[in-house]
Amino acid sequence: MFDTGAVEASLRGATPLIFAAMGGLVCERSGVINIGLEGLLLWGAFFSAVGSYFTGNPYLGIATAAVATILLSGLHVLITQRLKVDHVVSGVAVNAIAFGGTAFLVVRLFGQHGSTPEVPSLSQWTFIPVALALPVLISLWLRHTRSGLHVQAVGNDPEKSAAMGLNPIRIRTFAILASGLFCGLGGAFLTLGDVRQFSEAVTSGRGFIALAALVLGRWNPIGAFAAALGFGLFDALQIRLQGINILGTMPPSEFWASLPYVLTIVALITLGKRAKPPAALGKV
Amino acid sequence: MNWLRFSALVAAAAAFLGIIVWSSGVDPVAALRSGFTGALGTPYGVSDTLQRMTPLLLSGLGVAVGLRAGLFNIGVEGQLLVGALAAAAAAILLKGMPGWLHITLCLAAGGAAGVLWALPAGLIKVWRGGHEVITTIMMNYIALNFTKYIAANPFKDPSAQIATTVQIPNSTRLPDLGGSLHINAGLILAVLLAAGLAWWMKRTVVGYELKAVGANVDAAVAAGVNVPRTIVLAMALSGAFAGLAGAVQVCGYEYRFYDGISPGYGFDALAVALIALASPLPIIATAFIFGALAQGVQSAQVATDLPKEIAMVAQGIIILVAAAVGWQRFRRPS
Numbered sequence: 001m002f003d004t005g006a007v008e009a010s011l012r013g014a015t016p017l018i019f020a021a022m023g024g025l026v027c028e029r030s031g032v033i034n035i036g037l038e039g040l041l042l043w044g045a046f047f048s049a050v051g052s053y054f055t056g057n058p059y060l061g062i063a064t065a066a067v068a069t070i071l072l073s074g075l076h077v078l079i080t081q082r083l084k085v086d087h088v089v090s091g092v093a094v095n096a097i098a099f100g101g102t103a104f105l106v107v108r109l110f111g112q113h114g115s116t117p118e119v120p121s122l123s124q125w126t127f128i129p130v131a132l133a134l135p136v137l138i139s140l141w142l143r144h145t146r147s148g149l150h151v152q153a154v155g156n157d158p159e160k161s162a163a164m165g166l167n168p169i170r171i172r173t174f175a176i177l178a179s180g181l182f183c184g185l186g187g188a189f190l191t192l193g194d195v196r197q198f199s200e201a202v203t204s205g206r207g208f209i210a211l212a213a214l215v216l217g218r219w220n221p222i223g224a225f226a227a228a229l230g231f232g233l234f235d236a237l238q239i240r241l242q243g244i245n246i247l248g249t250m251p252p253s254e255f256w257a258s259l260p261y262v263l264t265i266v267a268l269i270t271l272g273k274r275a276k277p278p279a280a281l282g283k284v
Numbered sequence: 285m286n287w288l289r290f291s292a293l294v295a296a297a298a299a300f301l302g303i304i305v306w307s308s309g310v311d312p313v314a315a316l317r318s319g320f321t322g323a324l325g326t327p328y329g330v331s332d333t334l335q336r337m338t339p340l341l342l343s344g345l346g347v348a349v350g351l352r353a354g355l356f357n358i359g360v361e362g363q364l365l366v367g368a369l370a371a372a373a374a375a376i377l378l379k380g381m382p383g384w385l386h387i388t389l390c391l392a393a394g395g396a397a398g399v400l401w402a403l404p405a406g407l408i409k410v411w412r413g414g415h416e417v418i419t420t421i422m423m424n425y426i427a428l429n430f431t432k433y434i435a436a437n438p439f440k441d442p443s444a445q446i447a448t449t450v451q452i453p454n455s456t457r458l459p460d461l462g463g464s465l466h467i468n469a470g471l472i473l474a475v476l477l478a479a480g481l482a483w484w485m486k487r488t489v490v491g492y493e494l495k496a497v498g499a500n501v502d503a504a505v506a507a508g509v510n511v512p513r514t515i516v517l518a519m520a521l522s523g524a525f526a527g528l529a530g531a532v533q534v535c536g537y538e539y540r541f542y543d544g545i546s547p548g549y550g551f552d553a554l555a556v557a558l559i560a561l562a563s564p565l566p567i568i569a570t571a572f573i574f575g576a577l578a579q580g581v582q583s584a585q586v587a588t589d590l591p592k593e594i595a596m597v598a599q600g601i602i603i604l605v606a607a608a609v610g611w612q613r614f615r616r617p618s
Contacts, residue, residue: 088417098600
């Protein structure tokens with residue numbers, strides 16, 4: 001069951017989760033909940049296809065995705081930081097705009113419903129090393145740089161940080177835009193590094209799984225990375241697990257498909273209060 | 285709310301939508317006219333709008349109960365699915381009882397299944413501190429797989445090609461109250477429940493406590509409210525509405541459960557409840573508007589070349605406007 005093919009498939013499954021989870025992590029460590037990861041990932045996947053298709057250069061596809069997701073996460077900045085609206089409400093709005101916007105723009109720009117034609121793409125190995133390095137870099141950045149410590153400070157106590165001369169809104173704006181950028185890269189991987197075209201179902205909940213990985217990893221970059229790898233591994237093994245006999249019965253495919261979600265809930269229960277979120281998470 | 289700002293935003297949103305429609309080569313006025321006629325201009329259209337409105341109203345009430353207690357029940361979709369399946373199972377399996385009892389049991393089974401699916405989120409939040417958004421999203425995926433398996437295997441209609449149960453008996457179907465609008469008893473039930481919920485939140489101690497927890501959890505604690513119990517209760521009630529939405533869909537309109545029975549009612553319900561600022565009576569109106577929007581876009585799509593995806597764009601913009609203007613005073617307990 002474990003061969004190089006399985007390792008490769010796991011990494012491929014984990015890569016978009018790592019990107020999105022790191023985006024969520026930077027954002028949430030600054031105190032801002034981001035359930036818009038799913039929408040941002042979809043937005044990035046779509047605009048990477050747009051950039052790559054119309055320029056013929058997949059690297060410009062990545063750049064297009066990054067710009068587009070940074071802009072969309074600007075909406076989260078506007079609603080949560082300027083209008084001071086609840087973060088989850090804003091995330092719902094970001095997701096709705098991304099679902100509606102991509103569905104409509106696919107029809108407008110490509111003249112077909114639900115998916116684009118094949119677009120100029122890249123090897124998955126363009127993205128995977130970046131995804132593997134990113135958690136380490138973010139971990140070092142959070143602990144050893146001034147800006148990383150500032151992000152943590154406003155995530156724990158914005159009032160005290162402001163009293164010490166930091167600008168919580170500016171720091172959070174930066175963190176939210178960074179989450180957009182990372183989701184853009186994750187979305188670009190899905191389109192350009194994996195399936196070679198955009199389709200409406202390309203993310204299929206991966207942004208939400210990344211959110212779960214973030215919580216399971218206890219808001220720690222390496223922990224979230226490990227959780228994302230776990231989800232990726234499970235994703236890769238699912239097809240191989242079907243047909244396995246357990247205690248005389250053969251669990252159906254739906255059982256294996258549900259198992260990661262069940263295990264996430266079990267992990268939430270067992271981690272319990274040790275899974276400590278940033279103290280000011282979600283406070284507007 | 286600042287009405288001037290609100291009107292300006294709505295006008296801007298409408299103009300933006302008009303431009304999008306126009307840019308896709310469709311005359312916005314013609315699209316609007318055919319959409320309006322299709323959704324509201326004929327008895328047939330109104331009847332379809334009302335049908336589309338029913339699950340949105342019930343699941344919107346579910347989202348609202350949670351929101352008022354400061355909880356985000358993103359799991360309404362999953363609770364609706366298990367509710368629908370439970371109602372179909374009760375309709376098919378139970379036998380030998382008067383029709384009124386049988387149908388009551390079907391609806392109760394749907395509500396109970398919704399409660400069952402929502403409770404883990406409430407309990408995990410209260411006892412283990414896990415965020416309900418994560419739990420309910422996970423429960424959605426489990427519900428999707430679980431109901432699909434049941435409809436494809438033990439309950440599968442052997443003559444069908446797809447994962448569906450057999451049709452439920454006539455005695456378990458919610459009656460059509462006749463007239464040219466074909467108003468279903470399920471819609472009447474939903475409207476009565478909206479009124480009941482509004483009354484309950486305004487006039488009872490427990491309803492008041494629920495709102496107190498959502499408004500300011502520290503103040504609620506200081507006032508002696510049992511916050512954990514209130515959170516679990518709100519989550520259970522939220523799931524009950526969602527499960528009932530599924531049950532009404534089966535007993536009132538679809539007459540069977542099948543994989544894909546919900547095109548995402550539970551997610552649309554988030555919008556329906558958010559725009560109504562989680563107040564039960566306004567949700568009747570927003571559910572109607574969303575029902576009309578869906579029906580209108582379908583009619584306009586047939587009459588003009590309007591892409592159906594425009595409905596999703598419109599929904600996104602509506603949520604955005606609601607989020608931007610309506611939710612500034614809303615605070616959640618942590």
